Amino acid sequence: MHALAVDIDGTLTRSDGSLDPRVIEPLRTWPAPVVVATGKSLPYPVGLCEFIGMPVRIIAENGGAVYLADDDVLEFTGDRDRAQRVVEQYTDAGHSLGWESVDFVNRWRETELAVNIDQPLEPLREIATSEGMRVFDTGYAYHVTAPDVDKGTGLRTVATRLDVKPSSFAVIGDSENDAAMFEAAGVSYAVANADDTATAAADHVTEASYADGLLEALDAIGE
CATH class of the missing domain: 3.40.50.1000 (HAD superfamily/HAD-like)
Structure with a gap:
C-alpha cells in the first residue's frame, strides 16, 4: 500500500x-x-x-x-529573513499583507511569509525576484519562499x-x-x-x- x-x-x-x-x-x-x-x-x-x-x-x-x-x-x-525583506519592500511601496492586525497567518512562520490573495501579485513577484525569492500562488495566499x-x-x-x-x-x-x-x-x-x-x-x-x-x-x- x-x-x-x-x-x-x-x-x-x-x-x-x-x-x-x-x-x-x-x-x-x-x-x-x-x-x-x-x-x-x-x-x-x-x-x-x-x-x-x-x-x-x-x-x-x-x-x-x-x-x-x-x-x-x-x-x-528556507530564508525567512529574505522573505521579510520582500514583504517590507512590498509594504513600503504602499501595499499591504492583507491580514488582520493580529496576523495568525504569519505569526508562527519560520521559513517564509504569506500575503493575502486580495493584494496585488505582480509587484510582489517583482520584489521577490529582485531578492532571489519566488512566490507561490496557492489560491489561498501568495507565499514568499526560497527558490530551492x-x-x-x-x-x-x-x-x-x-x-x-x-x-x-x-x-x-x-x-x-x-x-x-x-x-x-x-x-x-x-x-x-x-x-x-x-x-x-x-x-x-x-x-x-x-x-x-x-x-x-x-x-x-x-x-
Whole structure:
C-alpha cells in the first residue's frame, strides 16, 4: 500500500474552507504512513494530526518545515529573513499583507511569509525576484519562499527519514505548490478544483472536487 501525502486547503476541505469530517477516518486508518503537506505554518498541520488521532508527520510552509514523530526531529529549510525583506519592500511601496492586525497567518512562520490573495501579485513577484525569492500562488495566499524549497524537497526529506523511496508515496493536492510533490511521488492525484499547474503535473485528475475528490483518489489508490 502506498504511503500518502495530502494537502489541506482545497483537498481535505469543503468549498467553504472547512475541514470535511468524512476525511478523518480514512486518514487515521490508512495502513501506511500519512503525511500532511501544506503551505500553512507548523501549528496547523500539527493540530490537525493530533485532533484526527494520527502520528504527526508533516511538511509545512511549502516544504520549509518538516517534522516526523518517527524520529522526533523538526527540520527547517528556507530564508525567512529574505522573505521579510520582500514583504517590507512590498509594504513600503504602499501595499499591504492583507491580514488582520493580529496576523495568525504569519505569526508562527519560520521559513517564509504569506500575503493575502486580495493584494496585488505582480509587484510582489517583482520584489521577490529582485531578492532571489519566488512566490507561490496557492489560491489561498501568495507565499514568499526560497527558490530551492518546495513540497517536492519536503517529500524527499520525509522519504529519506522514513527510509523509503519518494516513489512509494501517493500524493493528493490542488495547487501549484503541490506540483513539485506530484513530480517526486510515485503517483499523484489533483482534485477537480485544482489549478492549471497542479492539473498539468498530476498523473490523474479526479472527477469530484475538494474532499469528495480526495475520497475518490483514496478509493483508487487503495484498489
